[in-house]
Amino acid sequence: MPPEEDHRIEVHLDRLLAERGMTLAELAARVGVTVVNLSVLKNDRAKAIRFSTLAAICRELGCQPGDLLSYRDS
Amino acid sequence: MWGRCRSLQVGRGGRLLETVLGLALALAGLFGVLLPLLGVTGPFDSTRARDVTIEAVTRVPAAVSSGPVTLHGTHRAEIALAHPDVQQRILLALPDLFYGALLVLVLVLLLRMARTLRRDDVFVPENARRLQVIAAAIVAMGVLGPAVDAVTTHLLISGTAVSPAVPFAYTVSSAPLLLGLLVAALAEVFRQGTRLREDTEGLV
Numbered sequence: 001m002p003p004e005e006d007h008r009i010e011v012h013l014d015r016l017l018a019e020r021g022m023t024l025a026e027l028a029a030r031v032g033v034t035v036v037n038l039s040v041l042k043n044d045r046a047k048a049i050r051f052s053t054l055a056a057i058c059r060e061l062g063c064q065p066g067d068l069l070s071y072r073d074s
Numbered sequence: 075m076w077g078r079c080r081s082l083q084v085g086r087g088g089r090l091l092e093t094v095l096g097l098a099l100a101l102a103g104l105f106g107v108l109l110p111l112l113g114v115t116g117p118f119d120s121t122r123a124r125d126v127t128i129e130a131v132t133r134v135p136a137a138v139s140s141g142p143v144t145l146h147g148t149h150r151a152e153i154a155l156a157h158p159d160v161q162q163r164i165l166l167a168l169p170d171l172f173y174g175a176l177l178v179l180v181l182v183l184l185l186r187m188a189r190t191l192r193r194d195d196v197f198v199p200e201n202a203r204r205l206q207v208i209a210a211a212i213v214a215m216g217v218l219g220p221a222v223d224a225v226t227t228h229l230l231i232s233g234t235a236v237s238p239a240v241p242f243a244y245t246v247s248s249a250p251l252l253l254g255l256l257v258a259a260l261a262e263v264f265r266q267g268t269r270l271r272e273d274t275e276g277l278v
Contacts, residue, residue: 038277049277 008072013042016061016068031056088191099181107175110167114160121166123154126227127243151234153227156229163173165226172222175240176211183208197267209254 017027019031025040028035033053040046054065112118132147155162183204190196224244231237 034276039274041278045276046278048274049278053278 005035007047010070010072011041011044011046012068012070013038013057016063017042020061022061029056030060083269085192088188091188091191092185093186095181099178099185102174102177102181106177107171110170114167118165121170122156122158123152123167124227124230126151126153126240128239129241130239151239151240153231155230155245164232165230168226169219169223173215173219176215176219180208180211197264197271199265199268202261202265205257205264209258209261211254212250212257213254216247216254219250220244220247 002070013024017024024038025035028038031038031053033056037046041049054068057068058065085140109118110121112123127149128151129149131149134145134147134149138145155166156260158166185195187201187204190201221244224242227240231240
């Protein structure tokens with residue numbers, strides 16, 4: 001994957017998974033996305049996320065999009 | 075499992091394509107470039123004749139000029155040089171070398187494109203550029219190739235008794251021109267595909 005430009009969107013997937021005691025593989029199976037793609041998201045290498053994927057993650061983790069994503073001001 | 079099967083099929087198909095292109099490249103290099111060059115320098119007998127268009131009509135035996143099926147002469151003939159010197163050998167070989175070099179270029183670029191199949195990643199900017207160069211090479215075959223042929227023929231017969239009978243004849247070859255335009259359109263499709271692929275890279 002080429003180096004990413006700084007879009008300042010932070011993904012807190014690792015924290016949410018740890019709080020719920022869920023592994024990335026389990027979440028991937030429930031959401032219907034590959035582990036590779038979820039790993040890309042978890043490691044801040046994603047450039048875009050589909051609403052359907054975002055909704056599925058929020059459903060399985062019982063959270064809001066704002067819990068998963070935040071904007072870094074500087 | 076289906077993804078792995080498909081990957082294997084694409085891999086095998088890609089390798090077969092690379093093999094075929096590699097073989098074509100070797101043959102084009104040998105017959106299109108190396109042998110004409112060696113014909114100029116001397117180890118091999120060079121071509122000594124060239125097809126030309128003449129103003130008169132070639133004659134055929136009278137017996138085949140009547141009946142339900144007839145044979146007619148055309149405006150085609152062949153000039154032959156008994157003992158061409160080095161300069162004449164170069165002029166005779168130039169059209170073959172021109173077409174041969176362009177064909178080698180096209181095959182090298184196609185081979186590089188086929189190698190991107192190994193990565194399952196054909197929609198890359200390099201492939202779009204390669205297709206543009208291939209399109210330009212094919213158009214050059216249709217536009218410049220006949221010009222090289224006409225100019226070298228004119229230089230070969232200039233000042234000889236054959237000269238009045240062979241007019242300077244340059245005609246753009248339409249098939250390579252159309253094919254080149256088609257490939258140029260394909261290059262544009264690849265460029266758009268590359269842009270779309272970049273838009274979805276990193277999309278989860």
